[in-house]
Amino acid sequence: xxxxxxxxxFRVLKTGQSMTLLCAQDxxxxxxxxxxxxxxxxxxxxxxxxxxxxTAKGEVPDGYNVSxxxxxxxxxxxxxxxxxxxxxxxxxxxxxxxxxxxxxxxEGSRLTVL
Amino acid sequence: AQSVAQPxxxxxxxxxxxxxxxxxxxxxxxxxxxxxxQYPNRGLQFLLKYITGDNLVKGSYGxxxxxxxxxxxxxxxxxxALVSDSALYxxxxxxxxxxxxxxxxxxxxxxxxxx
Numbered sequence: 001x002x003x004x005x006x007x008x009x010f011r012v013l014k015t016g017q018s019m020t021l022l023c024a025q026d027x028x029x030x031x032x033x034x035x036x037x038x039x040x041x042x043x044x045x046x047x048x049x050x051x052x053x054x055t056a057k058g059e060v061p062d063g064y065n066v067s068x069x070x071x072x073x074x075x076x077x078x079x080x081x082x083x084x085x086x087x088x089x090x091x092x093x094x095x096x097x098x099x100x101x102x103x104x105x106x107e108g109s110r111l112t113v114l
Numbered sequence: 115a116q117s118v119a120q121p122x123x124x125x126x127x128x129x130x131x132x133x134x135x136x137x138x139x140x141x142x143x144x145x146x147x148x149x150x151x152q153y154p155n156r157g158l159q160f161l162l163k164y165i166t167g168d169n170l171v172k173g174s175y176g177x178x179x180x181x182x183x184x185x186x187x188x189x190x191x192x193x194x195a196l197v198s199d200s201a202l203y204x205x206x207x208x209x210x211x212x213x214x215x216x217x218x219x220x221x222x223x224x225x226x227x228x229x
Contacts, residue, residue: 004157031215033217035219040123040221041221042204042219042220042221042222043158043204043219044219045216045217045218048215048216050215056215058216090157090158092157092158100146100163100165100208102148102160102163103148103150103158103160103217104160105150105157105158105159106157107155107156107157108155108156108157
């Protein structure tokens with residue numbers, strides 16, 4: 001059981017370049033999330049989705065776009081990368097059981113923007 | 115706005131001693147509280163949660179947490195620490211004001227267990 005899988009695990013970009021991070025989950029979860037983790041700041045929510053075809057903004061959505069074309073996949077895109085987007089990105093999913101479901105996380109994607 | 119605070123950046127404890135990692139919360143209504151652990155270069159793993167019922171919640175790896183409504187706290191505890199417990203610990207609250215879809219995390223507390 002793979003759980004939540006993120007690709008790629010590492011990436012180095014130059015300022016202005018674009019890229020997409022892919023998240024896939026095999027638990028049939030309704031909810032999926034993208035977080036970024038920066039030292040001393042915990043995890044901050046970028047975007048999330050409550051079901052196939054739906055997305056919503058989190059705390060720090062600027063500079064990012066997302067898509068949920070299939071229930072099992074949640075893509076995070078950077079159209080024009082900036083050094084401030086250097087971070088570790090985590091995808092997570094949870095079941096659609098209201099407020100009580102815990103999150104299942106991927107292993108993270110470390111992005112460096114030069 | 116709902117929030118959680120972890121007042122300690124780092125906690126140091128000797129192996130075999132009890133450990134406590136502190137968390138306080140600020141929510142409107144009933145809190146749904148969680149603890150997660152992150153080992154180096156890994157994603158977060160769920161440890162335990164409080165939704166309702168008994169104030170003492172037991173979770174994975176021998177951890178437990180005590181919900182205290184009057185002190186708005188949800189401290190993580192373990193009776194006897196192991197070196198392998200050394201990791202980054204996050205307290206979190208489910209944001210029910212937005213339909214419960216979002217989880218808000220504290221800044222994290224790094225636990226060092228010395229042999």
